[in-house]
Structures are given as C-alpha cells and as structure tokens.
Amino acid sequence: MSDSIQAIRGMNDMLPDESPVWERFEAIVQDWLRRYGYRQIRMPILERTELFVRSIGEVTDIVEKEMYTFTDRLNGDSLTLRPEGTASCVRAALQHNLLYNGPQRLWYAGPMFRHERPQKGRYRQFHQVGVEALGLGGADADAELIVMGARLWRDLGLDRISLEINTLGSSEARLRYRARLVQYLERHIDALDEDARRRMHTNPLRVLDSKNPQMQALIGAAPRLLDDLDEESLQHFENVQRLVRLSGVNFTINPRLVRGLDYYNRTVFEWVTDALGAQGTVCAGGRYDGLIEQIGGKPAPAAGFAMGVERLIALMAGGAMPQPWLDVYVVWSGSQAEAHAWRVAERLRDGGLNVSMHHGGGSFKSQMKRADGSGARFAVIVGDDEAQAEEATLKPLREQREQARVRVTDLMALIKG
Ligand code: ATP
Ligand code: MG
Numbered sequence: 001m002s003d004s005i006q007a008i009r010g011m012n013d014m015l016p017d018e019s020p021v022w023e024r025f026e027a028i029v030q031d032w033l034r035r036y037g038y039r040q041i042r043m044p045i046l047e048r049t050e051l052f053v054r055s056i057g058e059v060t061d062i063v064e065k066e067m068y069t070f071t072d073r074l075n076g077d078s079l080t081l082r083p084e085g086t087a088s089c090v091r092a093a094l095q096h097n098l099l100y101n102g103p104q105r106l107w108y109a110g111p112m113f114r115h116e117r118p119q120k121g122r123y124r125q126f127h128q129v130g131v132e133a134l135g136l137g138g139a140d141a142d143a144e145l146i147v148m149g150a151r152l153w154r155d156l157g158l159d160r161i162s163l164e165i166n167t168l169g170s171s172e173a174r175l176r177y178r179a180r181l182v183q184y185l186e187r188h189i190d191a192l193d194e195d196a197r198r199r200m201h202t203n204p205l206r207v208l209d210s211k212n213p214q215m216q217a218l219i220g221a222a223p224r225l226l227d228d229l230d231e232e233s234l235q236h237f238e239n240v241q242r243l244v245r246l247s248g249v250n251f252t253i254n255p256r257l258v259r260g261l262d263y264y265n266r267t268v269f270e271w272v273t274d275a276l277g278a279q280g281t282v283c284a285g286g287r288y289d290g291l292i293e294q295i296g297g298k299p300a301p302a303a304g305f306a307m308g309v310e311r312l313i314a315l316m317a318g319g320a321m322p323q324p325w326l327d328v329y330v331v332w333s334g335s336q337a338e339a340h341a342w343r344v345a346e347r348l349r350d351g352g353l354n355v356s357m358h359h360g361g362g363s364f365k366s367q368m369k370r371a372d373g374s375g376a377r378f379a380v381i382v383g384d385d386e387a388q389a390e391e392a393t394l395k396p397l398r399e400q401r402e403q404a405r406v407r408v409t410d411l412m413a414l415i416k417g
Contacts, residue, residue: 010116010124012310020325021317025309028155029109029129036148038105038131043088045111049078055087055291057262059203066114081113085130086263086288086304087295093134094297103135109309121279127309131285134292137301139236142267142287143243145305149271149283150249158273158315161282163249165240165269166257169225169233171290174265177228178204184223191218208258224255233266240267263288267303275318276311283307324398327353327378327415329371333364334384341382344392344408348380351412372397378415 007013014022033040049069056062068081082088085108098104109129116122131148133141146163153161168174185192185200185207192200193215196207208219229237244251251269259268268286276282285305293299328348332341341357348355356374358367364381371379381393381403392411395403406414 008124010118012123012125018313018317021313022309025156025313025316026109029152032148032152032155033107033131036105036144038107041089041092041106041108042110043082043085043092043108045082045113046079047082047088047091049080051087051091051295052080052083054294055090055263056084057203059199059206060262061206062114066116068113068115083114084112085110085128085306086132086291089130089132089304090134090291090295090297090302094292094295099135099292099297099300103133105131105133107131119279121276121308121311121314123310128306129309130304130306132302132304134302135300136303137289139239139267140243142236142240142303143247145285145303146240146244146251146269147247147249149305149307150247153271156312156316158312160275160315161271161273163244163251163269163271164254164257165244165251165267166254167226167229167233167237167240167267168258168265168286169229171265173228173230173233174205174225177223177225180223180228181205181207188218191215203262205258208256219256222256225258226255236266259284259286263291263294265289269305271307273311273315275315279308279311281308282311282315324375324377325354326356326374326376328355328380329374329376329378329397330355330357330380330382331364331367331371332358332382333361333367334382334387336384336387337382340387340392344380344382344411347408348412348415351416353412353415380411 052067053063062083067083070079071077072079089106089108093099093104093106107130110127111125112128113125115124118124131145133145146165181204182200185196185204189197193210193212196210196215199206208222210219257268257270264286266287266289269284270281271283272280273282274280283305285303287303289301292302330341330345332338345355345357356376358370368379377396377398379395379397381395386392386405390408391405392408393403393405394411394414404414
C-alpha cells in the first residue's frame with residue numbers, strides 16, 4: 001500500500017455514508033432559493049487569472065498566495081482554478097448580456113480552490129453555494145439577502161448561527177478612513193506582524209481582517225470606519241438595519257468586519273457559529289457596486305453572499321440520524337428464479353421504491369447476510385417455487401413482523417402498508 005496514490009492534501013472525497021446529509025442539504029437549498037425567485041447558473045471551474053486579479057484584488061490573501069494558477073501549455077495563457085464564484089458569475093452575466101433584461105437573481109454551487117493550510121473546516125478544495133443579486137442597488141436587496149440566510153438556517157434545523165453586519169461606506173469614505181488607519185498603524189508599528197507591515201501601505205483595511213490572535217487587541221483599538229461614513233451610506237445602512245429588524249432577524253454591528261476581498265462597498269455581513277471552533281464563519285457577503293464595471297460591464301450595482309458547504313454540513317451532521325435509504329434487497333436462487341427476480345425488482349422500481357438486486361449468486365444464507373448488511377427495510381426472496389406461482393416472499397429486516405409469501409401484484413401494497 002505504501003506506493004498507492006492518495007488524494008491531494010486538503011482535497012476530500014465525499015464517501016457514500018456522507019452523501020445523505022449532502023443530498024438533504026442540496027435539496028433544502030434548492031427549494032429555499034426558488035422561494036426567493038433565484039435561478040441557477042453554472043460557470044466553468046477554470047477562468048483566466050486576470051479575472052480574479054482584477055476583481056478580488058491584488059493585495060488579498062486569495063490573490064497573493066491562495067490561487068492555483070498555471071500556464072496553458074498550448075498557448076501560454078495564465079489560467080486559475082476558481083477560488084470563489086462571484087467574479088465568474090458576473091463575468092458570465094456580462095458575457096451573455098443577462099442584465100439587458102433587468103436585474104438578475106442568480107445562484108450557483110460547486111467546488112472552489114484555495115491553496116491554504118488544511119485544517120478542520122478549511123480545505124484546498126471546498127464547496128460554496130453563492131447567491132448574487134445583480135443590478136439591484138437598494139437597501140432592500142441587502143436586507144433580503146440577509147433575511148434569506150436566517151430562513152435557510154431554520155430550514156436546515158440549525159441554531160447557534162448569529163449575524164454580524166457592518167458598512168464599508170463609499171470609496172471616498174474608505175479613503176478618508178484609510179488615511180486615519182495608516183496613521184494609527186504607523187504609531188503601533190512595533191506591534192504589527194509581518195503581514196500587517198507589508199499591507200499597511202498597500203491595503204491597510206486588510207490588516208483588520210487579520211486572524212493572528214496577537215493582533216486582536218491592536219485591531220480592537222483601531223479607529224472605526226463608522227466615524228468616516230458618508231451621509232448616503234449611513235442612510236443606506238440604517239435602512240438595511242430597519243428592514244432586517246422588521247423581519248425579526250437579530251444582529252450585532254461589528255465595526256471591524258471588513259471582509260477579505262477588495263470588491264465590497266457599503267453593506268458587509270457574516271453569519272458565524274461558535275460550534276465549529278476557529279473556522280466559525282459559515283456564510284459571508286455584501287454589496288459590491290463597483291465590480292461589474294471593473295470587469296468591463298456598464299456600471300450597475302450588485303450584492304451577494306457565499307456559504308461554506310463543508311462547515312454547514314458539519315453543523316448538520318452533528319445532530320443527524322442516519323436514514324435508511326434502501327427499501328428492498330432482492331435475493332434469489334434457482335434456474336427460473338433469475339428472470340422472475342429481475343422482473344420483480346423492476347416492478348418495485350416502477351412503483352418508486354429503492355431496490356438493490358443481489359449480484360453474484362451464492363447460497364440463500366450468504367445472500368441474506370448481504371441483505372441484512374445492506375441496511376434495506378425488506379428482503380424480497382425469490383426461488384423457483386415463487387417464480388412458477390408469480391409470487392415472492394417478503395421478509396421485514398428492521399421490524400418484528402412475520403415474513404409472508406404473496407402474489408407479486410400484492411407485493412407493493414404490502415411494502416408500502
Ligand atoms: P476566512 O476568513 O475563513 O478565510 P474568507 O473570507 O476567505 O474566509 P469567503 O471568501 O468569504 O471566505 O468565502 C465564503 C465562505 O466560504 C466562508 O465564510 C467559509 O464558510 C467558506 N470558506 C472559505 N474558504 C474556505 C476553505 N478554504 N475551506 C472551507 N470553507 C471555506
Ligand atoms: Mg480566506
């Protein structure tokens with residue numbers, strides 16, 4: 001086994017035992033998105049590197065050190081495995097002129113790639129569900145995105161998820177703030193870590209996003225963006241809060257919340273849990289009014305968010321009961337029994353049941369062992385006798401009920417009853 005090939009570090013297989021909770025998550029999410037009028041879009045996993053550099057920003061964790069970037073051998077293009085979905089979604093909407101028909105409410109789901117240090121809740125291939133409201137500029141759009149989140153946690157049966165919001169204001173307000181922040185950081189340069197010293201002049205707001213515990217006190221005492229806010233952004237923020245409050249959703253204002261990507265302005269928010277240790281942010285987003293123009297479109301406002309599927313699945317799996325997924329395991333033996341067993345299995349599938357057919361023959365006893373191990377609710381047993389009589393034997397595997405030999409036409413009713 002020593003030379004067997006393993007998956008790439010930080011990239012996980014989803015195994016069959018885990019699939020029920022993933023499938024339940026996906027079904028609930030799709031239903032929830034439809035209820036808010038969102039439609040699905042799927043983009044390629046590979047994009048031109050330029051797309052992410054231009055949108056996410058040069059001086060961000062993602063672009064500086066987390067992207068899987070390589071050169072296309074054939075034409076020398078620089079390509080990148082998508083680290084997030086917003087940039088691709090906006091690119092696709094512009095390329096296909098979707099905004100021509102008015103605002104677009106779009107969602108996507110799939111794997112994202114970031115070269116981070118793998119740990120619980122942080123992987124190199126992970127999954128996001130992203131929700132983007134393109135062409136909508138009002139506080140009502142922001143508030144709806146936030147209220148949607150609260151409903152999803154309810155639908156998934158998750159509590160212990162709380163909401164933090166902040167506003168980044170206009171780009172002018174951020175410039176004023178930036179100057180004040182740099183002054184503050186310069187005064188405390190001895191307490192800054194290496195990352196912060198480098199960013200102090202390239203992208204000082206990002207210093208507030210530092211995960212370094214030693215920096216937290218300094219960050220806590222930094223000047224607040226809230227004090228530099230422009231009147232319009234302040235009004236916008238007030239309106240978001242009013243609408244969120246009237247929907248009965250609680251939140252706290254976190255003035256240090258700046259988000260790790262460059263394209264945000266005005267409203268930003270994160271949904272966080274205390275149940276997952278250090279990787280507690282399960283969903284994050286905000287308004288990004290400048291992005292569409294930055295990617296080459298006609299200026300248009302937009303807002304959205306993305307959730308980390310692995311983190312939400314971890315929360316769901318904590319309280320999950322394994323559900324029996326297989327209804328029937330078909331066991332057969334005898335020269336005429338095979339054809340009969342196949343017909344019975346197909347008939348049960350016609351009726352909507354999940355049926356696994358025993359393959360490979362063997363004694364009834366060994367087949368029954370397999371039936372038990374399959375987790376099915378029933379074994380359907382077919383021998384030559386049953387085949388001749390158009391019958392089958394139904395044996396309950398999970399409940400104390402007698403087995404019964406019945407006509408094939410009555411089998412379905414007996415199973416469902
Ligand atoms: P963090 O601060 O934890 O690095 P981020 O700001 O980089 O997060 P976003 O780009 O906003 O994260 O992504 C949205 C969500 O996707 C996060 O809140 C998180 O739930 C999830 N996520 C991000 N990176 C990873 C990862 N490497 N592994 C698993 N989930 C992730
Ligand atoms: Mg990150």
